[in-house]
Amino acid sequence: MTDFSVLLLDDEPTWLALHESRLKQARLVCHPTQDAKEAIKIAKTNPSLKFALIDEILYVTPIPVVEEQREMQRWQGSGVIREIVAQRSDIQIIVVTAAAVSRSKGDNQLFRRETAKLRRQKGVIDIIHKSDIQEDPEGSYKWLIDLLKKPALSIKADVVTPKVMIGLGYTKEVHKAMAEQMGIARKQFLPIAPLLEKGGQRILDEFWQKATEKSVLLEMPGSKKLDRLHGIKPESSAFNILAFLAQKTEKQIQVIIREQDYHFSRRQSRKQTSELPEYEPLAVQDYTFGYDTDGRRGLRSGVQIEGKLSQNSPLKVAIHRLSRQLSEFNLGPASQLFSYELENGGYHPNFELGIVLYAVVD
Structure with a gap:
């Protein structure tokens, strides 16, 4: 057995059981749940948890067969991810989704955009499509288990950067x-x-x-x-x-x-509408500096000399x-x-x- 555990969140019991069965075969400890609120609680209270497999779309269970009768859970996958990351930045998340395929409707460019949007959520280290699991369960779960068991991921607390x-x-x-x-x-x-x-x-x-x-x-x-x-x-x-x-x-x-x-183009500054008047240098100097009662020369009261502004490179x-x-x-x-x-x-x-x-x- 490993020294860490994995949170599994999916509203469909068939998928939840499949995830749990495959990960347990790989001797990984799992905490399965169909409820988003419970998943957040498990993540906040279980220090052994290092990974989470979270479904993107979550319906209230049991899910009705008729789609019009289905009700969304208060917390969807993205909301669960935000709540977990806010409390446990050490937990690394893999999003499980079927929605990216259905939303893109065969448009490859839209599919890539939807996939990228999911992957860029804070705390998410990657995603896995349910369609990929259905087409190649052996390869998909092998990839997932290898990802979870990588020493760099299981030992370090920091989320792996792309x-x-x-x-x-x-x-x-x-x-x-x-x-x-x-x-x-x-x-x-x-x-x-x-x-x-x-x-x-x-x-x-x-x-x-x-x-x-x-x-x-x-x-x-x-x-x-x-x-x-x-x-x-x-x-x-x-x-x-x-x-x-x-x-x-x-x-x-x-x-x-x-x-x-670094080669760059400076932004053009707005041209001044009026030019500054020319001053007699000696007159400015006489006004700026004066003599006190002891005859010592110094800066007149209320006068400030503008220093050189420090600018960032x-x-x-x-x-x-x-x-x-x-x-x-x-x-x-x-x-x-x-x-x-x-x-x-x-x-x-x-x-x-x-x-x-x-x-x-x-």
Whole structure:
């Protein structure tokens, strides 16, 4: 038996029994329930709990056969997740869903969006579709059990963070040729490392220029699925910073960005409608400084000298904004995503980066 337990929440008794049976076969201790309120209570009071398998849509049990007669529980999956995370940030959550498939109605792009939305909830380390379990129960539960039993997940209390990937998109023909060049099976996403090993680091610049499109992707730790972050556009400073760091990662050199590495365009300031009058320097000096009764020269009462304003560096401001963006995608607390290295005078990411190649969908 393991030294941790797993919370199981599903309103359908058949699914709940199936989850429990499979996990118990793997010698995992389970706490099954059909009630959202009870699930929250178990999570708050059971210190051995380290994982939770939570259904997205929850109906009041027993669930009527007629859909119109069904009543939703007060707490839905997302609400349960928020309540648990607020009290127990150490609990890592896998969302179980059938709704993403039904809502997308065969639209692959909508399906990916719905899936990504679920995966980005705070505390969620990955999701699993009920349709996948039905099609391949052995493979699905093996993936799930391996995820739960990973030492890094079961021993550490911190939620595993995703990996940020820069995606370089090419036509299907080019994508196929690259797979053949690397001597690997053609997949939706291809690693760039084999190309760098064959052609050297300079080849990265060539592939960067030839890409039809560029994007930022988020890789989840369990399934290694990739979600596109539509909020970070290729022309933005956020993308430029991530792309610069990702290239350093793939080239296996020091992953750090310094002030001189950051190229940006200053915002144009609004033109002043009136010009400041010119002053006689000696007259200003005589007005500013005077002599006291003892004959000592000093600053006149009520006069202040405007000192030089301290301004944040452009890179520091950009890193701050990028950190806030990434924290919204559940990458981690904004304050912990980058570290400033005083010795090297630059910012180092506290998360993994990389580059993948993919075929552009027509």
